[in-house]
Amino acid sequence: MTILALENVGKSYGNVHALRGVSLSVRQGEVTCVLGDNGAGKSTLIKIVSGLHAHTEGNVLLDGSPVHFGSPRDAQAQGIATVYQDLALAPLMSVWRNFFLGNELRKGFLRMLDIASMKRICAAELTKMGVSVPDLDRPVASLSGGQRQCVAIARAIYFGARVIILDEPTAALGVKQSGVVLRYVVKARDAGLGVIFITHNPHHAYLVGNHFVILKLGRVVLDAHRDELTLDRLTAEMSGGEELAELSHELRGADPGKVVPPASVTPGSVT
Amino acid sequence: MSTATDVAAARDDRVASRPLAARVLSRPEVGSLVAAIVIFLLFMLVAAPFRNVANVGTILYGASTIGIMAVPVALLMIGGEFDLSAGVAVTTAGLSGSLLAWNFGLNVWIGVLLSLVLAVAIGAFNGWLLLRTGLPSFLVTLGTFFILQGVNLGVTRLATGNVASADISDMDGFASAHAVFGSAVTIGPVNLKITVLYWLVLTALGAYVLLRTRIGNWIFAVGGDAAAARAVGVPVRSTKVGLFMAVGFCAWLSGMHLLFQFNTVQSGEGVGKEFIFIIAAVIGGCLLTGGYGSVVGASIGALIFGMTQLGINYAGWNPDWFRTFLGVMLLLATIVNLYVKRRADLR
Numbered sequence: 183m184t185i186l187a188l189e190n191v192g193k194s195y196g197n198v199h200a201l202r203g204v205s206l207s208v209r210q211g212e213v214t215c216v217l218g219d220n221g222a223g224k225s226t227l228i229k230i231v232s233g234l235h236a237h238t239e240g241n242v243l244l245d246g247s248p249v250h251f252g253s254p255r256d257a258q259a260q261g262i263a264t265v266y267q268d269l270a271l272a273p274l275m276s277v278w279r280n281f282f283l284g285n286e287l288r289k290g291f292l293r294m295l296d297i298a299s300m301k302r303i304c305a306a307e308l309t310k311m312g313v314s315v316p317d318l319d320r321p322v323a324s325l326s327g328g329q330r331q332c333v334a335i336a337r338a339i340y341f342g343a344r345v346i347i348l349d350e351p352t353a354a355l356g357v358k359q360s361g362v363v364l365r366y367v368v369k370a371r372d373a374g375l376g377v378i379f380i381t382h383n384p385h386h387a388y389l390v391g392n393h394f395v396i397l398k399l400g401r402v403v404l405d406a407h408r409d410e411l412t413l414d415r416l417t418a419e420m421s422g423g424e425e426l427a428e429l430s431h432e433l434r435g436a437d438p439g440k441v442v443p444p445a446s447v448t449p450g451s452v453t
Numbered sequence: 454m455s456t457a458t459d460v461a462a463a464r465d466d467r468v469a470s471r472p473l474a475a476r477v478l479s480r481p482e483v484g485s486l487v488a489a490i491v492i493f494l495l496f497m498l499v500a501a502p503f504r505n506v507a508n509v510g511t512i513l514y515g516a517s518t519i520g521i522m523a524v525p526v527a528l529l530m531i532g533g534e535f536d537l538s539a540g541v542a543v544t545t546a547g548l549s550g551s552l553l554a555w556n557f558g559l560n561v562w563i564g565v566l567l568s569l570v571l572a573v574a575i576g577a578f579n580g581w582l583l584l585r586t587g588l589p590s591f592l593v594t595l596g597t598f599f600i601l602q603g604v605n606l607g608v609t610r611l612a613t614g615n616v617a618s619a620d621i622s623d624m625d626g627f628a629s630a631h632a633v634f635g636s637a638v639t640i641g642p643v644n645l646k647i648t649v650l651y652w653l654v655l656t657a658l659g660a661y662v663l664l665r666t667r668i669g670n671w672i673f674a675v676g677g678d679a680a681a682a683r684a685v686g687v688p689v690r691s692t693k694v695g696l697f698m699a700v701g702f703c704a705w706l707s708g709m710h711l712l713f714q715f716n717t718v719q720s721g722e723g724v725g726k727e728f729i730f731i732i733a734a735v736i737g738g739c740l741l742t743g744g745y746g747s748v749v750g751a752s753i754g755a756l757i758f759g760m761t762q763l764g765i766n767y768a769g770w771n772p773d774w775f776r777t778f779l780g781v782m783l784l785l786a787t788i789v790n791l792y793v794k795r796r797a798d799l800r
Contacts, residue, residue: 272682
């Protein structure tokens with residue numbers, strides 16, 4: 183079931199077209215990987231879907247009807263949560279305060295923070311993820327990179343996200359910590375969420391992805407299901423350039439409907 | 454398998470739980486509390502009048518006039534911004550209340566209310582301009598600092614032909630307004646000004662809002678990482694404008710005390726006070742970079758200020774050195790805070 187779909191979405195900043203004609207769909211219980219090198223338009227794509235920026239062309243469809251997210255709060259209210267590369271955690275705030283930031287639990291006549299419940303829930307959710315934080319009052323800055331990612335992901339899942347967008351969650355992590363995060367991605371998928379996994383690492387993408395979209399210079403250059411790809415091909419696609427047209431041709435032979443031609447990108451024009 | 458081993462397995466065995474002492478020491482106001490105790494003991498030893506209970510009222514009064522402003526300034530700093538116009542805004546509030554009532558022959562209470570609107574509007578303007586331009590608050594409020602300083606002097610001279618507002622003690626409503634903003638009660642040998650009450654209430658309210666409400670969580674977040682806060686749905690703009698308006702409100706309260714205590718306001722007053730509020734907040738553990746700090750700490754900073762100001766006098770030392778002392782305190786506080794923050798990051 184498709185939860186969120188993008189149809190020919192584009193975004194211009196003045197005369198710079200950061201993103202053009204991007205179509206992709208996010209299905210329940212699937213991981214859609216968006217790959218691309220630096221400057222490919224991945225961040226712009228996230229900003230549109232998470233409500234930070236408005237798109238200038240095309241449609242964003244949520245459950246089939248077009249939406250415009252006015253703010254991140256708006257997108258969140260409709261079940262779209264984003265875990266940013268820079269984590270969206272305030273480093274000097276305690277773990278539990280960060281976990282509930284923007285969604286604080288309150289009680290009583292004075293609308294006081296319900297600190298006891300928040301700490302209890304936070305501890306339970308983190309334990310579920312296999313993260314152990316002995317003191318939830320510690321500042322987030324004292325956690326490791328992987329733990330911080332897990333706090334951010336646990337938070338998104340706890341607050342009822344239907345679609346979770348992970349912005350390069352493994353980019354700054356070591357091998358083992360990346361493994362922890364990838365395991366979490368799978369957990370989110372199995373919990374029935376639609377996952378958008380943004381990365382520039384085809385190895386990590388191939389481990390967890392169901393569907394792969396490669397962006398290059400703001401356009402989609404490959405849109406393929408896992409069955410149509412091998413890791414080698416995905417890696418080759420990522421490195422782009424010479425093999426691009428050839429590989430796309432080859433794949434189009436397999437199933438023309440599922441492959442977007444590499445539009446105006448000609449061999450050699452991409453470095 | 455017993456539950457105990459499950460728990461042990463779930464935990465990373467390199468991470469021990471923090472000892473109580475470490476948790477207490479990593480609170481932002483600890484440095485200021487230690488400093489306050491040291492300074493208190495020092496003056497108890499060297500200054501005989503400091504030991505006189507009757508002088509408690511005087512010391513608390515000095516602390517309260519700083520503390521009323523240090524509380525909102527600390528909240529604003531935790532929210533990641535400065536307000537250099539806070540000192541002269543107090544004078545602006547006092548002058549506007551006085552001049553409006555006097556010039557138009559109104560009941561002073563109308564002047565008091567108009568002054569409240571103006572003071573909060575100045576705060577809102579600071580916040581709005583900051584968000585509108587994206588300039589650092591240091592520059593924006595430095596601008597309003599100079600603007601208000603000039604307006605204070607210029608308007609006062611236009612209205613009264615003098616550099617101070619006219620005496621309003623014979624006007625309608627003065628007695629009741631004086632009771633609200635300038636009265637005092639005597640408890641035993643101690644004469645307590647009403648500002649002490651306001652200071653304590655503001656401190657309690659500020660600490661409550663900061664630590665026990667959703668808005669407090671937002672204040673920490675917009676100061677710690679505004680982009681992160683916005684991304685999880687915190688209304689960053691309203692939070693910041695609200696903080697500037699809180700400074701405006703407290704500037705109004707201070708300005709009203711100034712007016713009804715002395716019946717007249719000097720238009721050149723207030724310059725330099727903004728730094729004293731900031732120093733109190735920094736001594737109390739607020740980081741200049743925002744996202745960390747304490748309201749109670751800022752009030753302890755104000756108390757340190759009050760004790761030192763009078764303690765130096767009582768001890769018979771040359772008061773010329775007061776500012777030097779203040780500077781040394783500021784440097785020490787900053788170094789201690791930096792050290793504590795580094796350790797908190799490590800633990």
